[in-house]
Amino acid sequence: MTGTLTLGPILYHWDAxxxxxxxxxxADESPVDTVYLGEVICSKRTPFCERHLARVIDRLERGxxxxxxxxxxxxxxxxxxxxxxxxxxxxxxxIELNNTSGLYHIDGRPHRLGPLMNVxxxxxxxxxxxxxxxxxxxxxxxxxxxxxxxxxxxxxxxVGVEVQVFGRASLAVSARCYxxxxxxxxxxxxxFVCEEDPDGMPLTTVTDQSFLVVNGIQTLSHSYLCLAAxxxxxxxxxxxxxxxxxxxxxxxxxxRIFADRIAGRADGAETLARxxxxxxxxxxxxxxxxxxxxxxxxxPRAA
Amino acid sequence: MTExxxxxxxxxxxxxxxxxxPPPLFLLQPILARVARRVAGLHPSLFDRLxxxxxxxxxxxxxxxxxxxxxxPDPENLVFRAEPRRREPQSDAxxxxxxxxxxxxxxxxxxxxxxFFSRDLDITGNTEAVVCLRNALDDVEGSIAEDAxxxxxxxxxxxxxxxxxxxxxxxxx
Amino acid sequence: xxxxxxxxxxxxxxxxxxxxxxxxxxxxxxxxNATNARNFPGLNFTPxxxxxxxxxxxxxxxxxxxxxxxxxxxxxxxxxxxxxxxxxRLGVDAVIVADIGVAEYVAERHPDLRLHLSVQAAASSxxxxxxxxxxxxxxRVVPPRILTVAEIRQIKSEIPCEIETxxxxxxxxxxxxxxxxxxxxxxxxxNMDGVxxxxxxxxxxxxxxxxxxxxxxDFTFDCxxxxxxxxxxxxxxxxxxxxxxxxxYYAFEEPVSxxxxxxxxxxxxxxxxxxxxxxxxxxxxxxxxxxxxFRAAIDQVLAGQEPHLDDLVALTEGQKQTVGAFGSKKWR
Numbered sequence: 001m002t003g004t005l006t007l008g009p010i011l012y013h014w015d016a017x018x019x020x021x022x023x024x025x026x027a028d029e030s031p032v033d034t035v036y037l038g039e040v041i042c043s044k045r046t047p048f049c050e051r052h053l054a055r056v057i058d059r060l061e062r063g064x065x066x067x068x069x070x071x072x073x074x075x076x077x078x079x080x081x082x083x084x085x086x087x088x089x090x091x092x093x094x095i096e097l098n099n100t101s102g103l104y105h106i107d108g109r110p111h112r113l114g115p116l117m118n119v120x121x122x123x124x125x126x127x128x129x130x131x132x133x134x135x136x137x138x139x140x141x142x143x144x145x146x147x148x149x150x151x152x153x154x155x156x157x158x159v160g161v162e163v164q165v166f167g168r169a170s171l172a173v174s175a176r177c178y179x180x181x182x183x184x185x186x187x188x189x190x191x192f193v194c195e196e197d198p199d200g201m202p203l204t205t206v207t208d209q210s211f212l213v214v215n216g217i218q219t220l221s222h223s224y225l226c227l228a229a230x231x232x233x234x235x236x237x238x239x240x241x242x243x244x245x246x247x248x249x250x251x252x253x254x255x256r257i258f259a260d261r262i263a264g265r266a267d268g269a270e271t272l273a274r275x276x277x278x279x280x281x282x283x284x285x286x287x288x289x290x291x292x293x294x295x296x297x298x299x300p301r302a303a
Numbered sequence: 304m305t306e307x308x309x310x311x312x313x314x315x316x317x318x319x320x321x322x323x324x325p326p327p328l329f330l331l332q333p334i335l336a337r338v339a340r341r342v343a344g345l346h347p348s349l350f351d352r353l354x355x356x357x358x359x360x361x362x363x364x365x366x367x368x369x370x371x372x373x374x375x376p377d378p379e380n381l382v383f384r385a386e387p388r389r390r391e392p393q394s395d396a397x398x399x400x401x402x403x404x405x406x407x408x409x410x411x412x413x414x415x416x417x418x419f420f421s422r423d424l425d426i427t428g429n430t431e432a433v434v435c436l437r438n439a440l441d442d443v444e445g446s447i448a449e450d451a452x453x454x455x456x457x458x459x460x461x462x463x464x465x466x467x468x469x470x471x472x473x474x475x476x
Numbered sequence: 477x478x479x480x481x482x483x484x485x486x487x488x489x490x491x492x493x494x495x496x497x498x499x500x501x502x503x504x505x506x507x508x509n510a511t512n513a514r515n516f517p518g519l520n521f522t523p524x525x526x527x528x529x530x531x532x533x534x535x536x537x538x539x540x541x542x543x544x545x546x547x548x549x550x551x552x553x554x555x556x557x558x559x560x561x562x563x564x565r566l567g568v569d570a571v572i573v574a575d576i577g578v579a580e581y582v583a584e585r586h587p588d589l590r591l592h593l594s595v596q597a598a599a600s601s602x603x604x605x606x607x608x609x610x611x612x613x614x615x616r617v618v619p620p621r622i623l624t625v626a627e628i629r630q631i632k633s634e635i636p637c638e639i640e641t642x643x644x645x646x647x648x649x650x651x652x653x654x655x656x657x658x659x660x661x662x663x664x665x666x667n668m669d670g671v672x673x674x675x676x677x678x679x680x681x682x683x684x685x686x687x688x689x690x691x692x693x694d695f696t697f698d699c700x701x702x703x704x705x706x707x708x709x710x711x712x713x714x715x716x717x718x719x720x721x722x723x724x725y726y727a728f729e730e731p732v733s734x735x736x737x738x739x740x741x742x743x744x745x746x747x748x749x750x751x752x753x754x755x756x757x758x759x760x761x762x763x764x765x766x767x768x769x770f771r772a773a774i775d776q777v778l779a780g781q782e783p784h785l786d787d788l789v790a791l792t793e794g795q796k797q798t799v800g801a802f803g804s805k806k807w808r
Contacts, residue, residue: 074651075601076623084603101603104610118653120547120668123577131611141656141665142549149550172655172712175600175622175801176808178727182720187808203716206724207696211716212657214727219650221660287663293693294660352488352518407761414762417791420706420731425688430709431517431676438518441759442488 006034008245027063031259038070073098122153135160143291151238165227167245168220199248223285229268229300268300338451339383352439359432364399396428403470410448481750499771502539511559515670539569545594546670579612596653602634629746638749643736645754707731707793731794
């Protein structure tokens with residue numbers, strides 16, 4: 001059985017100590033192969049990276065992990081433009097781009113494409129591979145038919161193809177900070193209120209349905225996307241990497257469960273049962289994979 | 304941020320009854336049927352735009368009139384007739400609005416979304432069918448109201464002109 | 477001061493003629509399928525209608541811009557290729573694209589066809605824009621509706637192509653081309669299917685008190701009191717609850733439309749080459765009113781006068797208008 005387990009970047013604003021402790025545990029106890037590091041959502045939160053990044057990279061590498069750095073997803077103001085320029089100059093680590101402005105700077109040098117890069121078809125993938133992309137994490141909304149076609153196209157070009165298999169689905173990004181808005185502040189004067197919600201700020205409908213969570217400028221699903229049952233099918237298609245996103249759950253346990261699944265030590269139903277034992281704070285969903293409403297969850301038999 | 308709130312225009316105004324006393328429904332039916340056939344004959348492309356919603360059953364409720372209108376825009380079996388309110392037929396979609404607003408819509412003079420935003424237009428049932436009907440009718444060049452009025456020569460056009468003036472006075476579009 | 481182009485929406489052939497007659501310099505429209513971001517029922521053009529539309533516009537000195545601005549998925553590229561080929565064959569003046577694969581196809585196969593970068597491509601910095609210019613020869617970019625006038629001026633000074641900004645209509649909250657809220661709720665995707673809040677899954681339930689509850693799929697996202705103004709039934713204009721708020725609130729934005737009439741002089745001075753009016757899903761009445769007003773206002777600014785516009789607020793969402801992100805960074 002093959003397939004590489006990766007840990008995506010922390011999307012939420014966790015304080016520095018929490019992040020350092022989190023990555024120390026991942027380095028020591030988690031079976032993930034690759035860890036993506038970096039602030040993807042908000043350029044105001046980046047001081048963590050500057051202060052602790054080198055130490056965290058070192059810690060993870062000593063734990064045997066491959067480290068890939070993830071870029072910002074929204075690049076508008078001068079600070080963000082400069083950050084992206086500097087980010088693309090990094091040559092000590094592999095990098096993953098989440099904004100087109102990075103493609104300008106990288107200008108053909110090797111890089112990975114993040115899930116917010118809108119790689120929906122084989123032509124786009126081919127064009128980007130010809131310009132230096134070595135690996136692509138597919139958009140979260142792609143249904144199984146498209147993932148299959150993309151994996152085939154990626155294999156032809158020797159490009160790695162990665163699919164998110166666990167964690168809240170990123171549904172939208174904006175220039176506006178909805179965390180600040182909820183607290184009647186502007187983005188420039190947010191006072192990092194997003195730090196209060198390490199698993200996102202819940203939005204509930206007026207009829208009391210849990211629906212979305214807000215993470216600064218990002219809107220995610222309330223449900224945790226989970227493609228545990230679908231991993232065999234994905235591997236048959238040629239998907240090479242499986243991404244788990246950090247949530248406020250026991251992520252060492254989550255990554256162990258997925259590692260067992262990828263290695264063939266557990267089937268889909270068993271994996272789902274083990275995830276259920278973790279008492280996750282939200283229901284699971286896999287509707288996108290099935291070409292249906294993203295929030296829905298189809299059982300292993302429907303797959 | 305500049306924000307200009309806008310008060311809702313007075314929606315009461317003079318009812319259309321002042322200008323067009325409703326005739327008994329049996330007198331109305333042949334007129335409505337002629338109107339529908341005329342519009343269908345003049346604008347066959349309308350049905351292409353309707354696609355699968357050709358066979359949908361629309362109830363149009365001109366508030367303030369004693370009847371509702373039933374529309375099935377199927378070229379094979381065109382239905383456009385008045386039904387008494389107490390016997391409103393089953394429908395796939397229902398569109399309710401002031402008579403003058405509905406007239407302005409088929410006159411190509413009003414924007415359906417704007418009427419919806421101001422809550423002057425109520426839509427229930429199959430929203431896609433309504434959107435599709437709206438888009439199909441909006442592609443009809445000129446004015447459907449004029450096409451219909453034209454059926455009745457000078458008196459028809461005079462009535463339409465009077466209704467338009469009444470609608471303008473009301474502060475509608 | 478160069479004369480900016482007024483770019484107007486046409487969801488139907490009749491709207492195209494209305495826009496041209498009302499003073500549009502260019503009209504944008506799409507085919508009746510998923511290749512454009514307004515794939516709504518009863519809307520858009522057959523190839524024959526497109527040919528007639530192009531002839532009508534060209535006879536009157538106006539241009540036709542073809543929107544092929546959704547994202548083809550693997551295995552479905554042919555539909556987008558055919559749309560581009562048909563546009564080239566029918567003589568459209570430019571194609572508006574968002575997908576890198578489609579952009580590359582146009583650049584390779586139709587090098588003489590003008591390429592515009594759609595707002596759906598989310599090119600929000602000079603570097604992102606220069607990437608598309610360098611790689612695919614993009615001639616004009618429509619940046620996302622999230623920039624201030626000062627930022628637009630800065631971008632314009634750093635890019636080797638034209639810039640087109642929205643001045644009226646729907647106020648896009650999310651970065652366009654990066655939103656799958658609709659797909660999460662309905663199973664249909666804005667990027668892949670060209671739909672946002674598909675009407676087939678929108679339901680209005682009227683309460684006995686005259687209030688109206690709006691549902692999309694399985695989720696309720698607003699309830700308007702009998703006298704409250706309404707907006708489009710989109711997730712990003714809904715009301716929700718959250719622990720930080722005592723009552724339900726518009727978590728993203730209230731129903732409101734963009735109207736940059738008052739900023740026209742600044743935008744022209746910033747070097748914006750084209751002004752775009754949103755609303756391919758709107759009626760001829762909307763097109764006539766908005767286009768003729770902006771035509772007059774632009775001409776007044778160019779003549780050195782104060783722009784004067786009629787009150788367009790009746791056409792706006794929630795019967796409210798805003799300069800949105802364009803006015804100040806505080807919007808963010």
